Amino acid sequence: MITTIDVLLFSSQGLIFGVYTEQIEEVLTGKHRMNSGVSTENDMIHYRQQKLYVIDFSLYLDQKRRHDSPPGAEKTDPNHPVITAAVDSSLTSKILVVKLPQHEYMGIHVENVVKILSMPLDQIRTLPAIMETHNSIPGLWGLTFVDQRLVTLLDLTRLA
Amino acid sequence: MAEQRQAQEDLTEILDVIKQRKQQEHMIEIEEQLIQLVIFQLADRYYALYGNTIKEIVTVREISYVPGMPDYILGVINVRGDIESVLDLRKFLGLAQSPWTKQSRILLGEIPHIRSGLLVDSVEDVLEIPEDQISISDSMLAAEQTAYILGETFYKGKELILLNIKKIFKKLLDE
Secondary structure (H helix, E strand, O other): OOOEEEEEEEEEOOEEEEEEHHHEEEEEEOHHHHHOOOOOOEEEEEEOOEEEEEEEHHHHHHHHHHHHOOOOOOOOEOOEOOOOOOOOOOOOOEEEEEEEOOOEEEEEEEOEEEEEEEEEHHHOEOOOHHHHHHOOOOOEEEEEEEOOEEEEEEOHHHOO | OHHHHHHHHHHHHHHHHHHHHHHHHHHHHHOOOEEEEEEEEEOOEEEEEEHHHEEEEEEOOOOEOOOOOOOOEEEEEEEOOEEEEEEEHHHHOOOOOOOOOOOOEEEEEEEOOEEEEEEEOEEEEEEEEEHHHOEOOOOOOOHHHHOOEEEEEEEOOEEEEEEOHHHHHHHHHHO
16 A cells, blocks of 8 residues: 655746645735835734744745855855845745644745645655755655655644 | 506695685685776766665756755656655855756665665766775865765876765765
């Protein structure tokens, strides 16, 4: 019997990420963030009579990328130029409302939701040893290919 | 008398066999130990790794970027369903940067418990040479490289640096 997990795929900076659907309470349109009147890297929106802390995932990735460059090293890779732009709230962007322990929520602002699918566990690989040592994104737990594109699997509850 | 002659002939034959065996043993003793090298280029210099540490040589089709990694880890490739990391050997050794080309190749290096792809400018040759042709390196190389050098020899009249893949991988795991 092949065990599967339900995964929601989203895009950011041209990359595809996968998260457990059971961790997602709701998907809001990105406009919710724009309506809150703020556009900083991390901010708050109103959600169910509460304030919801929102992480701009594009800026989060950018911050991680810059943080990783050792002192004196080239800051740009000729094959992967650094993208420094926040998620555009006016387009197709979405806010993933993530369920945290103790009935708390966190928002992750992403460029778009690509699709939801059942993914066979035997198609998922853990990070290669060298990457496991150097990974600076908490919650990055696996990699797989869907339609010949790499999907980076995240546990969003460990992201913050 | 005939028996004595026969015994003498037998003895001579036995001595010949012993002599032949000794000669063979002597030949084995002086036989050159050959090592296999995978020779490649990085920034117009020749480098090599031991052939028994290279599982496969693959062309560079697409390296999928993985976020949150140091910039010398370029990403991953899909090799028949296996996901392999790819290390930019130029960047790791502190050499000048250059985008990959049609000649670029990924060497799939493997030692016990660890495996990774190594991006190189081109693969030149896979050949066997006598081990005693490898000498201790006295190259004037940057400090980033000397820690990973096993020795040197010559290839097509130019210096060839033999790298130690175990030390490269160990450094990556220890950091």
